Every structure is written in C-alpha cells, then in structure tokens.
Amino acid sequence: MSPKWHLIVRQSKFRHVYGQSLKAEQSYDDIRVSKVTWDSSFCAVNPKFLAVIVESSGGGAFLVLPLSKTGRVDKNYPLVVGHSGPILDIDWCPHDDNVIASGSEDCTAMVWQIPDHSLIRPVTDPIVVLEGHSKRVGIISWHPTTRNILLSAGSDNLIIIWNVGTGEPLISMEDHPDLIYSISWNRNGSLFCTTCKDRRLRVCDPRKREVVAVSVQKAGYGHLESFHNGNIFTTGFTRMSQRELGLWDPTNFEEPIALLELDTSNGVLLPYYDADANMVYLCGKGDSSVRYFEITEEPPYVHYLNTFSSKEPQRGMGFMPKRGVDVTKCEIARLFKLHDKKCEVITMTVPRKSDLFQDDLYPDTAGPEPAMEPDEWLDGRDEDPILMSLRDGYIPPKSRELKVAKKNVLDSRPSTRRSMSTLETNSLPPQLLERLLEELQNLKATVLSQEKRICDLENKLSQYTNGTD
Structure with missing residues (x-):
C-alpha cells in the first residue's frame, strides 16, 4: 500500500x-x-x-x-x-x-x-x-x-x-x-x-x-x-x-x-x-x-x-x-x-x-572555478560557488596539473621518479612548462591514433591473407 x-x-x-x-x-x-x-x-x-x-x-x-x-x-x-x-x-x-x-x-x-x-x-x-x-x-x-x-x-x-x-x-x-x-x-x-x-x-x-x-x-x-x-x-x-x-x-x-x-x-x-x-x-x-x-x-x-x-x-x-x-x-x-x-x-x-x-x-x-584560495577561507572569508550558464552546454577544459609544494622538501619522503620530475619542472617558466605539457598531450594523442591505424591495417592484412589462402 x-x-x-x-x-x-x-x-x-x-x-x-x-x-x-x-x-x-x-x-x-x-x-x-x-x-x-x-x-x-x-x-x-x-x-x-x-x-x-x-x-x-x-x-x-x-x-x-x-x-x-x-x-x-x-x-x-x-x-x-x-x-x-x-x-x-x-x-x-x-x-x-x-x-x-x-x-x-x-x-x-x-x-x-x-x-x-x-x-x-x-x-x-x-x-x-x-x-x-x-x-x-x-x-x-x-x-x-x-x-x-x-x-x-x-x-x-x-x-x-x-x-x-x-x-x-x-x-x-x-x-x-x-x-x-x-x-x-x-x-x-x-x-x-x-x-x-x-x-x-x-x-x-x-x-x-x-x-x-x-x-x-x-x-x-x-x-x-x-x-x-x-x-x-x-x-x-x-x-x-x-x-x-x-x-x-x-x-x-x-x-x-x-x-x-x-x-x-x-x-x-x-x-x-x-x-x-x-x-x-x-x-x-x-x-x-x-x-x-x-x-x-x-x-x-x-x-x-x-x-x-x-x-x-x-x-x-x-x-x-x-x-x-x-x-x-x-x-x-x-x-x-x-x-x-x-x-x-x-x-x-x-x-x-x-x-x-x-x-x-x-x-x-x-562551475569548476574555485571562489577562494585556502588562505582566504582560513582567514574567515566565505563565498558562494562561482556560477556558470548551461545555455551552450559545458565542454570540460584540458587537464591542468595539480602541483604540491611541500613547506620543506627535506621533510618529504624519498623522491620517486615522478616527484623528482615534478621538482625539476617547478623551476621551468610557466609558459614553457604549459607548452611542453601541451606538446606531450598532443604526442600521446598522435601515438594513440597511430596505434589504432596500425591495428586497423593489421586487421585488413589478416583478412587479405586469409582470403588468399
């Protein structure tokens, strides 16, 4: 009921x-x-x-x-x-x-x-x-x-x-x-x-x-x-x-x-x-x-x-x-x-x-933009979320790397290969780092598309060789 x-x-x-x-x-x-x-x-x-x-x-x-x-x-x-x-x-x-x-x-x-x-x-x-x-x-x-x-x-x-x-x-x-x-x-x-x-x-x-x-x-x-x-x-x-x-x-x-x-x-x-x-x-x-x-x-x-x-x-x-x-x-x-x-x-x-x-x-x-930084919030500031219109839909932006800046690097754990590379890139100018990251993303996308093309060609070749057999 x-x-x-x-x-x-x-x-x-x-x-x-x-x-x-x-x-x-x-x-x-x-x-x-x-x-x-x-x-x-x-x-x-x-x-x-x-x-x-x-x-x-x-x-x-x-x-x-x-x-x-x-x-x-x-x-x-x-x-x-x-x-x-x-x-x-x-x-x-x-x-x-x-x-x-x-x-x-x-x-x-x-x-x-x-x-x-x-x-x-x-x-x-x-x-x-x-x-x-x-x-x-x-x-x-x-x-x-x-x-x-x-x-x-x-x-x-x-x-x-x-x-x-x-x-x-x-x-x-x-x-x-x-x-x-x-x-x-x-x-x-x-x-x-x-x-x-x-x-x-x-x-x-x-x-x-x-x-x-x-x-x-x-x-x-x-x-x-x-x-x-x-x-x-x-x-x-x-x-x-x-x-x-x-x-x-x-x-x-x-x-x-x-x-x-x-x-x-x-x-x-x-x-x-x-x-x-x-x-x-x-x-x-x-x-x-x-x-x-x-x-x-x-x-x-x-x-x-x-x-x-x-x-x-x-x-x-x-x-x-x-x-x-x-x-x-x-x-x-x-x-x-x-x-x-x-x-x-x-x-x-x-x-x-x-x-x-x-x-x-x-x-x-x-929307995805934060309204405040951590220090502002800790100091007692309050802000509502930053709003966005959905009239034209939403297209997610490309990945932005989140960097962790330890207060004292010597206190951190032994560095892995990834954390070492992060420390090294932190010293690069932001514009150069952004360009390098974008080129890396484009390179990865090219490799993926070529892998797919090679796979398609291999499939066609196997179909052809099977047909001739």
Missing part, C-alpha cells in the same frame, strides 16, 4: 520528471565492483570520467574510465592503485575534473591526477599522500568553493581538513564520541553537518574547531545532504527499523520540519541533492528503485514526485554534477547505477516539446 504522502503532489514543473535507462551499449560492462562492507556510494562521476571502486588483490584499487569508453571493459584495463588496504570512498575535485581523492582502510587519504585519455598503464603515484588518521579513512569530501581543501573522516572519530596543495593538515576536530556515518558541506563551505553512530545530528564550524549545534532527540540517522537554504535532509532508521526521511532546521533542532516513514527495507538510503531544482534522489543500497522528491518552503515541505524502477538491485550510485547533463534533451539529472559487474546510466528528464534552451530548468549552476 502506498504511503499517504504519495498523494500529496502540487503543481510543479518537476511533477512529470521521468527516469530512463540508456541502451545496454551505453553502459559499462565487466566491472568487478568492490564487495567491501561500507556505506559509501563506491562510485563518483564528473563530466569527464566515471570512477568505480573495484575488487583488488593485495591492496585497494579503483577504475577510472572516460565517459565515452562505454561497453565491455577489458579485464586488464589499468587501475589506479597505491593504497595497501581496500578503498572505502572516492570523490572528484569540483574544481579540477582530472583530480580525485580516495580514502582507505590503510588509514591514509590519497589525491590522484588522471590523464585526459584512457589509461595506458596503471596510475601508481598519487600527487600527495595524506597521513594523520590512526584508523581507516571512510569519508572523503572536497570543499565546495575553495581550491585544494579536502576533508577526511576516519573510524578514529577524527575529522581532518587538508590543504592538498601543500600536503598539510590545517584543522583537526575530535568532537564525535562515536563512528561518523556521513558528512555534508553547506553551499559556501562555512559549515558542515554530520551524522554519527550516537544517532545525533551535528553542525560544525571547522574554522572555530567547534560543534555549533547538536540535535536534541536521538534517531537512526545514516546519511544527509545540506541544502543551500541552510536546512538539512537526513535518511535513517526508526527504532522499529522503518526507513525514514527528515528535514531539519539547524537553528532549531528541537523537532524536525518534516519526518516521513518510508518502508521497512534494511538498505541504507543514499541521498543526492540537486541544488538547482531543489530535488532529492534517494538510492537505497540493495533496492532496485530510485525515489525522487521536491523540497519546498511551504508545508508539507517534502513532496514525493515519482519512483524509477529497474530489475536489478544497486550496489552503489554516482551522481553527475549539473554541468555534465545534456541540456538539449531537458535532462536534469544523470545517475550511474552500480550492479555487481556493470554500471548502468539512468537519465532524469523533464518532458518538453520545444527544442529551445529551457531557462527555467537550468538556472546558472556551480
């Missing part, structure tokens, strides 16, 4: 949003998705790449594919490897589509640079290794508006905020009495909120290094999203093991603004928030459906819209930033659903008859 809130639908441009799976040839097949027991999404996407945490012997690994590389993935396709334990969480940098961070059971976080083309060999050298946790690192989250600021949270109940440009820990917080389940920054990155095993919500001010608000009542909070109007959306379980949704005003944690019981399934609900449409997509681990809701300023605040269902249960989910959707098809969201051995692409579309750009569906959205 449908819950009562199923019937509460008001006039809305998102009322008829429908989900659709892309064709089988547009999915990614033969991916050995990690079987680690951890409540993370195991997947991260941006307008250039799909990244998936995979099964790996002798350490942790994740797969990175250019979005265009659909179909069957070669079992020998190179991976990103370097962690000595299973990887638990990955997150793409919002300000550089070629940079991704990972957290692992080996107690470290690592930051990686991914080349624009398909990987030819495994990526084994991270840009920087972040060491400061005494137990596994289960949560990784980039700051939404500041360059090179990364948050990590571990099973040591410790939160560390890093400047990955220097490899330094900037802020440490030990305010949680138990395991941290989930963390979400607010829109300008001045605060973040957390859920914890003690079943309380907390709002933290990292620069003051303090918890500024704690929920009064206990509940089974699992995951959360922070909204740009300051409210917090939570998913979790009641004492009777019912899954529930909550909407909270952090300035008044006495009672939730809205609290809805959903069902009795035991899969953790992962929420994904679309700030431009004020919509939330709920993806339950082990569910075969995605429910979506609209959040408004007036009661009942949380409006159920619809459910997209497919046959197989999901292991995890990736949510594309708005700049990666297809505006020519009125697509407002794109989700990457992980199965046991493949990744299926689901698009969410608003039906419109016109082929023109739909201004009301696509307000200016958060």
Whole structure:
C-alpha cells in the first residue's frame, strides 16, 4: 500500500520528471565492483570520467574510465592503485575534473591526477599522500568553493581538513564520541553537518574547531545532504527499523520540519541533492528503485514526485554534477547505477516539446572555478560557488596539473621518479612548462591514433591473407 504522502503532489514543473535507462551499449560492462562492507556510494562521476571502486588483490584499487569508453571493459584495463588496504570512498575535485581523492582502510587519504585519455598503464603515484588518521579513512569530501581543501573522516572519530596543495593538515576536530556515518558541506563551505553512530545530528564550524549545534532527540540517522537554504535532509532508521526521511532546521533542532516513514527495507538510503531544482534522489543500497522528491518552503515541505524502477538491485550510485547533463534533451539529472559487474546510466528528464534552451530548468549552476584560495577561507572569508550558464552546454577544459609544494622538501619522503620530475619542472617558466605539457598531450594523442591505424591495417592484412589462402 502506498504511503499517504504519495498523494500529496502540487503543481510543479518537476511533477512529470521521468527516469530512463540508456541502451545496454551505453553502459559499462565487466566491472568487478568492490564487495567491501561500507556505506559509501563506491562510485563518483564528473563530466569527464566515471570512477568505480573495484575488487583488488593485495591492496585497494579503483577504475577510472572516460565517459565515452562505454561497453565491455577489458579485464586488464589499468587501475589506479597505491593504497595497501581496500578503498572505502572516492570523490572528484569540483574544481579540477582530472583530480580525485580516495580514502582507505590503510588509514591514509590519497589525491590522484588522471590523464585526459584512457589509461595506458596503471596510475601508481598519487600527487600527495595524506597521513594523520590512526584508523581507516571512510569519508572523503572536497570543499565546495575553495581550491585544494579536502576533508577526511576516519573510524578514529577524527575529522581532518587538508590543504592538498601543500600536503598539510590545517584543522583537526575530535568532537564525535562515536563512528561518523556521513558528512555534508553547506553551499559556501562555512559549515558542515554530520551524522554519527550516537544517532545525533551535528553542525560544525571547522574554522572555530567547534560543534555549533547538536540535535536534541536521538534517531537512526545514516546519511544527509545540506541544502543551500541552510536546512538539512537526513535518511535513517526508526527504532522499529522503518526507513525514514527528515528535514531539519539547524537553528532549531528541537523537532524536525518534516519526518516521513518510508518502508521497512534494511538498505541504507543514499541521498543526492540537486541544488538547482531543489530535488532529492534517494538510492537505497540493495533496492532496485530510485525515489525522487521536491523540497519546498511551504508545508508539507517534502513532496514525493515519482519512483524509477529497474530489475536489478544497486550496489552503489554516482551522481553527475549539473554541468555534465545534456541540456538539449531537458535532462536534469544523470545517475550511474552500480550492479555487481556493470554500471548502468539512468537519465532524469523533464518532458518538453520545444527544442529551445529551457531557462527555467537550468538556472546558472556551480562551475569548476574555485571562489577562494585556502588562505582566504582560513582567514574567515566565505563565498558562494562561482556560477556558470548551461545555455551552450559545458565542454570540460584540458587537464591542468595539480602541483604540491611541500613547506620543506627535506621533510618529504624519498623522491620517486615522478616527484623528482615534478621538482625539476617547478623551476621551468610557466609558459614553457604549459607548452611542453601541451606538446606531450598532443604526442600521446598522435601515438594513440597511430596505434589504432596500425591495428586497423593489421586487421585488413589478416583478412587479405586469409582470403588468399
């Protein structure tokens, strides 16, 4: 029987949003998705790449594919490897589509640079290794508006905020009495909120290094999203093991603004928030459906819209930033659903008859340019994301190399071949370095195209020789 809130639908441009799976040839097949027991999404996407945490012997690994590389993935396709334990969480940098961070059971976080083309060999050298946790690192989250600021949270109940440009820990917080389940920054990155095993919500001010608000009542909070109007959306379980949704005003944690019981399934609900449409997509681990809701300023605040269902249960989910959707098809969201051995692409579309750009569906959205530098944020400055128009779509720029400038090179680890070359290139003039990098990219592209041409010629030759036989 449908819950009562199923019937509460008001006039809305998102009322008829429908989900659709892309064709089988547009999915990614033969991916050995990690079987680690951890409540993370195991997947991260941006307008250039799909990244998936995979099964790996002798350490942790994740797969990175250019979005265009659909179909069957070669079992020998190179991976990103370097962690000595299973990887638990990955997150793409919002300000550089070629940079991704990972957290692992080996107690470290690592930051990686991914080349624009398909990987030819495994990526084994991270840009920087972040060491400061005494137990596994289960949560990784980039700051939404500041360059090179990364948050990590571990099973040591410790939160560390890093400047990955220097490899330094900037802020440490030990305010949680138990395991941290989930963390979400607010829109300008001045605060973040957390859920914890003690079943309380907390709002933290990292620069003051303090918890500024704690929920009064206990509940089974699992995951959360922070909204740009300051409210917090939570998913979790009641004492009777019912899954529930909550909407909270952090300035008044006495009672939730809205609290809805959903069902009795035991899969953790992962929420994904679309700030431009004020919509939330709920993806339950082990569910075969995605429910979506609209959040408004007036009661009942949380409006159920619809459910997209497919046959197989999901292991995890990736949510594309708005700049990666297809505006020519009125697509407002794109989700990457992980199965046991493949990744299926689901698009969410608003039906419109016109082929023109739909201004009301696509307000200016958060772009890839950071609004601040680390020092500005540390000094107390706050800035909203720098917005961009989607009228002409979004074309990702070429890779920009992230350099790590250690405060004291002598304190760093013994240099690998890669880090030595980085030190040497740091002394080159920026214009020359940029030209060399561009020539290197062009050379790689030429080699790849020649390899393909040679392969095509060899195939034609074998067909010819077989024919003459």
